[in-house]
Amino acid sequence: MPPTSETLTAERILEATEEVLRRHGPAKATVVDVARALGVSHGSVYRHFRTKSALREAVTKRWLDRTTELLAAIVAAPDLDPETRVREWLAALFAAKRRKALADPELFATYSVLTTETAETVVGAHITELTDQLTEIVRAGTAAGTFTVDDPAVTAGALFRATDRFHDPHYAREWERPGVEGEFEAVLDLLVRGLRAAA
Template sequence: MSPTTEPLTAERILAATEEVLRRHGPAKATVVDVARALGVSHGSVYRHFRTKAALREAVTKRWLDRTSDALAGVAAAERDPGERLRDWFWTLFEAKRHKAGDDPEMFATYQVLAGESGEVVGEHIDELTGQLTGIVAAGVASGAFTAPDPAATARALFHATGRFHDPGYAGEWTRPGVEDEFTAVVDLLMRGLRA
């Protein structure tokens, strides 16, 4: 890539880092490679991200935020809490399935990065269970759900559906019948929540 007159921003660096990771993989990608792709010195990259680990963590957060942002719209919708809950889980399942199936090499890269970024992953899970808590609390307030502790219920729902969003299960997400299995699990959870 040739040098550009565009200002060097964290967003540009993260986009370039994703491309470098796609080309070289997580084991071989370096900050120098990112700087070269941007047409800047590696010191310029370090002015935005103090270490290679910080850069990799920021890329992981950016990747996870795409899923969180898509789910936030579903969680905030003004509709029946039961429909919102179903849609939220379906959106999560589809987002993870697409990430794994549409670009398996990049998905594998992000699995490596997520393994290095425990704090970022923990914050992501907290954000997702926070969204679920809001849906469950809305269901309790409307009388549709029974849940004495919406936050604990949200965490239980998240963990109960882990097979359909935890990257460790990605190999199962394309199996025939997986949508039926997903629907059966969500139906069971919904019956348990009904007041």
């Protein structure tokens, strides 16, 4: 049964938008297609998202937030020491991005287009959230005496950029190569040693 204007929610619209994007791709997917998939008028969709751009930004944010939420659990894990937390956070980021790229390449390609469109808004906020999480881990490690760094935020930004190759979608083709996990572990070992030896 199609939703009514009372039961139509932003979340239902975003779920339908993701399916429409998977089916048609970002170039051909329209708000009318989303409305048709939901069995409502396109005006009903516009009551939740004022423009097509707003809808595309919201669905992109929803997709990126899945990774942010997964990583937040590692930041908050009280039983992990800071070094393990850094390792697990960066490994989880790589695994999440890699899983998205390899498990559903069509949808990943679609979102690669959308993230390019929203680089200054949604993607910028996503990267800020991620580096803030990493800063929290580095700050905790510094407070515990595990890491010796002058500025946790600067260090977190450096860690994030140093591992770009393992989470930036531009490098997605490399994530299928044999030996990429070993290369990631080697970079991670080097970075963690640097945190300990920074004094």
